[in-house]
Amino acid sequence: MEHTQPPDGSTDLGGKSRTGADSGRLVGSDRVLAVLKELARYPDGAGLEELTRVIGSPKPTVHRALGALRRAGLADRDEHGRYVLGDEFLRMAFAHHEARPEHVRLHPILETLAVRFGETAHYAVLDGREIVYRAKVDPPTGAFRLSSTVGGRNPAHATGVGKLLLAYALGSVEEVREWIGATELERRTARTRCDAAALYADLRAARARGYAFDDQENETGVNCLALPVYATSPTVPSGAVSVSALACRTSLAALTDALDEIRALLGPLGEPHR
Structure with a gap:
């Protein structure tokens, strides 16, 4: 369900041609x-x-x-x-993946979230124009599972985790336009924010409320709620934890209604320290 970069020979990890x-x-x-x-x-x-x-x-x-x-x-x-x-x-x-401190500390939280919602829980970080999944826990056996993988990538502007992390990296619509540059953003669904002004409005709102979501913006039928994680810095999120759910099974409203519960699970990792 959730897309990652396919082996289509189109771009490398920095967005440059891998062919020719x-x-x-x-x-x-x-x-x-x-x-x-x-x-x-x-x-x-x-x-x-x-x-x-x-x-x-x-x-x-x-x-x-x-x-x-x-x-x-x-x-x-x-x-x-x-x-x-x-x-x-x-x-x-x-060995490197297992030694990541954020992975070790967050995995039990992801397991709890996957069981609690019966949906997929991720930890992801921002890498340029994409997010990279550093950890993933699928729901219990028998539930439908997303195809995302540890190390897989998705466009930052189309995902809840990506928009949340961009909200802390881009402070104005001018910075959003500069980040977009000359290359148009990929429109994953009819709801994807590809315009600088529309994307910035989402980023500003996400930073103000302390969480972000994508409402079927990365893939039709899948929504996502994301919260920041302060694993390596007291003031800047190192990444974000998300619950990605089938919209027909777990609504976005159901996820946002559980915000306090998710924040309680994150504990100090979900709070900036000033």
Whole structure:
């Protein structure tokens, strides 16, 4: 239900083209890292031809990069000859993820929220024009689950967590216009705020009330309520906790009615310290 960046070869994590001339100019370690980043988009593995086409570099170049990654344990080949992330990469990634203090401290809260609402709970941070999910807890077995994943991304302007964090980063409509820049914001649904003035009005309201929501702005049929988390700074949110729910099952009004309960669960992590 909730979208994350697909392996469509369109943009890299910084919004630049992953194909064509730009990636063709990659040299040395940059080329190896580009192959590693692309490989991470294919959990079921990718063939050499496929990676060569998407990355836009010569096949021998991509093959050498894959060889270097395999020697380091960062890539491997499955029984079908497709390249996958290696065990060493996964070991490092999970060790780093589990060591994140905010993840460790917030996971019990996310579990409680998922059980309480029967919906998906997230912890996400802002990264440029996108939010990145750092932690996720699905509802109990048998309930419908969203397809969001830890490490997955969504447009900041279309999500409750994104708008909440943007509210603390962008203080005026001029700053919102500068943040948008020359590239139009993606309209995920008919309700997505893509205009600078409309988006700023949402951000200003979110900061004033201390929470944000998206009312089916990222995906039709899914709404979200988000609250700030002060895990690493006493005054600036490090990220946001959200409950993402099917609108037909848990209304936005039901989520906002439980604000005090959610804030109580967050405790000191949900309050700025001045």
